[in-house]
Amino acid sequence: MDFRADEKDSYPINPSPLMTILRLFSKLLPGNYLKTLFYLNLIEKPRRLLRLSLTTFYRMDHIYAVLKEFKHHYKGNFSILEFGTSDGYAFTKMLYATKYLNMADRVIVHTFDSFKGMPSPADEKDQDLIANDSWVEGQFRGRYEELEEYCSNHYKNYQIHKGYFNETLTEGLLSSFKTHLPILVWIDCDYYSSARTVFEKLIFCLPNGCVIYFDEYEQFNFGSRFTGEARLVYEINHGLFGDDIELVLDSNLSLNTKRIYRFIRCKSPIQYEKLSRDSWTTQVHKRTNDSPLP
DSSP, X not given: OOOOOOGGGSOOOOOOHHHHHHHHHHHHSOSHHHHHHHHIIIIIHHHHHHHHHHHOOOTTHHHHXXXXXXXXXXXXXXXXXXXXXXXXXXXXXXXXXXXXXTOTTTEEEEEEEOSSOOOOOOSGGGXXXXXXXXXXXXXXXXXXXXXXXHHHHHOSSEEEEESOHHHHSOHHHHHHTTTEEEEEEEEOOOSHHHHHHHHHXXXXXXXXXXXXXXXXXTTSGGGOTTSHHHHHHHHHHTTTTXXXXXXXXXXXXXXXXXXXXXXXXXXXXXXXXXXXXXXXXXXXXXOOOSSSOO
């Protein structure tokens, strides 16, 4: 018995150009092994590499994008806050970005770390659920003295805060963020417990539109809402810190990840000041033509 469906009963053929080309090569190549080898190495792999080259996230890009945004659109002085310094790899790149963009006189870059390495996990919310490969105590230990010496020889607009977050985020320091509004909060402390401590301390200092970056969002348990930084984002957006607060994913900065958000608090008294509003009164989108072209 022939189990092949009649042509009238078969599914319609995909008319896309790619499918047409693939069908042509399928007819030219003998055997399933050769067809599969051809597809995986000459079709699937190049397509994947192309997608990755265009959309893959590189975490240094948004530092420059945020600084340019606030340089060209907002008045005043600002702060960048990094939590989880380790050896200072990202911290020194942030400092150089302010120097390169001529923002060193307007932006203070703060970094926070115990420099003792990772603490032990507080509970299951800090643990690897996939392969029981959690961070170990002392991992990512930093070199405070060497970092301080290097920065003092190259930069002036920085502060290195040595100690645990709940100790170094003092009332005096938090008060200073009123005159140097945070524009980027870089959370690279890996644990849910540490990230939550940071957010609880900063929540009343963050202006609307402040960028919050989570370095380990989907790197830890694939971004599960049960653990890590992803759990904190989930809790914030489900009202744990109040129904008037949310983190809005910024897809322009985050690209193919869920790492970068904008802080929004309804009726927040803390806001940035635009450089100029005069041009808004004369902005009109002039009529040109009736086609889809501008």
